Amino acid sequence: MSALKIGILGAGIGGLTAAIALHRAGHDVVVYEQSKQFLRVGADINLTPNAVRALDGLGIGEAVRHTAARPTHRISRSWDSGEETSRLEMGDTAEKKYGAPQLTIHRADLLAVLAEIFPAERVRFAKRAEAITQDGSGITLKFTDGSTDRVDVLIGGDGIHSAVRTAMFGAESPRFTGVVAFRAVIPAASVAAVPNLQAFTKWWGPNPESQIVTFPLNRGKDIFIFATTAQESWHLESWTTPGSVQELRDSYAEFHGDARALLDACDEVLKTALYERDPLPCWSKGNMTLLGDASHPMMPFMAQGAGMAIEDAVVLARCLAQVKTLDAIAAALQGYERLRLERTSKIQLGSRGNNWLRDGGNADWVYGYDAWAVPLDAGQEMKQEAGAV
Numbered sequence: 001m002s003a004l005k006i007g008i009l010g011a012g013i014g015g016l017t018a019a020i021a022l023h024r025a026g027h028d029v030v031v032y033e034q035s036k037q038f039l040r041v042g043a044d045i046n047l048t049p050n051a052v053r054a055l056d057g058l059g060i061g062e063a064v065r066h067t068a069a070r071p072t073h074r075i076s077r078s079w080d081s082g083e084e085t086s087r088l089e090m091g092d093t094a095e096k097k098y099g100a101p102q103l104t105i106h107r108a109d110l111l112a113v114l115a116e117i118f119p120a121e122r123v124r125f126a127k128r129a130e131a132i133t134q135d136g137s138g139i140t141l142k143f144t145d146g147s148t149d150r151v152d153v154l155i156g157g158d159g160i161h162s163a164v165r166t167a168m169f170g171a172e173s174p175r176f177t178g179v180v181a182f183r184a185v186i187p188a189a190s191v192a193a194v195p196n197l198q199a200f201t202k203w204w205g206p207n208p209e210s211q212i213v214t215f216p217l218n219r220g221k222d223i224f225i226f227a228t229t230a231q232e233s234w235h236l237e238s239w240t241t242p243g244s245v246q247e248l249r250d251s252y253a254e255f256h257g258d259a260r261a262l263l264d265a266c267d268e269v270l271k272t273a274l275y276e277r278d279p280l281p282c283w284s285k286g287n288m289t290l291l292g293d294a295s296h297p298m299m300p301f302m303a304q305g306a307g308m309a310i311e312d313a314v315v316l317a318r319c320l321a322q323v324k325t326l327d328a329i330a331a332a333l334q335g336y337e338r339l340r341l342e343r344t345s346k347i348q349l350g351s352r353g354n355n356w357l358r359d360g361g362n363a364d365w366v367y368g369y370d371a372w373a374v375p376l377d378a379g380q381e382m383k384q385e386a387g388a389v
Ligand SMILES: Cc1cc2nc3c(=O)[nH]c(=O)nc-3n(C[C@H](O)[C@H](O)[C@H](O)COP(=O)(O)OP(=O)(O)OC[C@H]3O[C@@H](n4cnc5c(N)ncnc54)[C@H](O)[C@@H]3O)c2cc1C
Pocket: 009, 010, 011, 012, 013, 014, 015, 032, 033, 034, 035, 041, 042, 043, 044, 045, 046, 107, 127, 128, 129, 130, 157, 158, 159, 160, 161, 162, 163, 239, 291, 292, 293, 294, 305, 306, 307, 309
């Protein structure tokens, strides 16, 4: 046997990044996606230097830079006084320090870059998996259109409601956090008087649930606004449901004038409830594993959801790159999980805590991670240490 047949459920950011890396490693990769096509849904994705470096290693960083914006700083401001409580230089300084800049990009533009590189005939659209079973020699997927397929390895890149996760660990719903998020995009020219528009700015609110984050989109021509607030009564999880602009403004009516000026410029807004899960103690079983939101869905407060999915994809592909026989798959997936679990759990919990870089602090452990350089044998060493305890 020379190449493994690898199925990836979900053509999201994590699934497609893994598909590209595993295809390049010589495996026979097929991606199954429930949507009929790639849709221009969602808005801005924040790619911190750790994520950009992972994409650079795949050779797609230039294409991503083409439509992305490049925030100049990461600034924290206090909701009422507007006082700056921390300022981190990004841009060239981050590039020098971490080997890559921070980029912010529309999710659809990032997906388009990934889809352009991965062979189109290997993405099967309108394939929603409804049953997944594993036996001694592989995994069978059954789709809602009645078709089936069989693979040697199955990777769940199928997001927060992952069917692969359910197949491994049973059904368990994500938890509503009691927090809702508003998303809006405004032209930068409409708020030109607000300072630091090309920075990633976080307005820390009067309680941990309340915050407004703004950053540039579309090479800086637009500004993305992401605001959260506690609200127990709204449970709808959606990337497309409109919210009320008046409710958005009312929710932050006591915020500093600069923040209110941004909200005053909004013509429309989307609203969604935020859900999350606890870190898993493990996320592989036999020849199945998870990545991205399927394994560690997190609150958006460290802006690492996409970054963790991309890092997972690179480390997973490196772990599977040398595997040529069926009996070596499970160990490679265990190695991947050991390499990733501690970091993603820490970021999942840190995102829930919502304190990251509030008053400064060292971002190196997040931004300085290099998914292409993490020694793969560290996964093996961790296994031995765990065995020795
Ligand atoms: C439509 C959409 C819009 C988003 N917009 C934003 C945004 O604007 N900003 C932001 O920060 N984050 C956004 N996110 C979330 C963000 O993409 C993720 O948090 C992060 O990038 C991790 O990505 P992922 O690849 O693990 O999962 P996801 O991005 O959630 O991708 C999962 C993929 O799996 C597919 N899928 C799910 N179940 C099945 C199934 N049973 N069978 C087949 N396919 C399945 C989904 O259709 C999706 O394409 C969005 C997610 C989605 C799905």
